[in-house]
Amino acid sequence: MNKSVPVVKGDTVDSETRCVHYYTDKDIIAIKFYCCNTYYPCYQCHNGHANHDIKRWPKSMFNEKAILCGVCKHELSINEYLTCNSTCPHCRSSFNPGCSLHGHIYFEQKS
Numbered sequence: 001m002n003k004s005v006p007v008v009k010g011d012t013v014d015s016e017t018r019c020v021h022y023y024t025d026k027d028i029i030a031i032k033f034y035c036c037n038t039y040y041p042c043y044q045c046h047n048g049h050a051n052h053d054i055k056r057w058p059k060s061m062f063n064e065k066a067i068l069c070g071v072c073k074h075e076l077s078i079n080e081y082l083t084c085n086s087t088c089p090h091c092r093s094s095f096n097p098g099c100s101l102h103g104h105i106y107f108e109q110k111s
Helices: 043-049 078-082 097-106
Strands: 029-033 038-040 065-069 075-077
Touching: 029 097, 038 043, 043 097, 065 078, 075 078
Parallel strands: none
Antiparallel strands: 029 038, 029 065, 065 075
16 A cells, blocks of 8 residues: 655645745755644745744654655655755655755754
C-alpha cells in the first residue's frame, strides 16, 4: 500500500512546495511545524494561515520526520535534514542552502 503524501498548507504555487515567498528552483521543502503538526513551505505561510505563534521543535525530538522533499515527497527527520548538505537523501534533489538561515525559527538551537 502506498503511503499518503502529506498535505502542505499555505500559499503554494506548485506541487513541489514552492510558495509565494520562496520560489527558486531549490525551494522544494516544506516544514512540519511543531506547534500544529502541519506542513507549510515557510514561516511566512504559517504566520499567514495559522492562528497561533510558531513553536520550535525541541532538540529531543529531532528524530521526528518533519521535512518534506517537494520533488519525491520523502519525509526526512530533522536530524537527517540538518546533516544532508542541502540534498535529498532519497532523490538527490538540491535544497536551497539559504534555508539554514531560518533554522532558528523552526528548530531549537544548540546551547
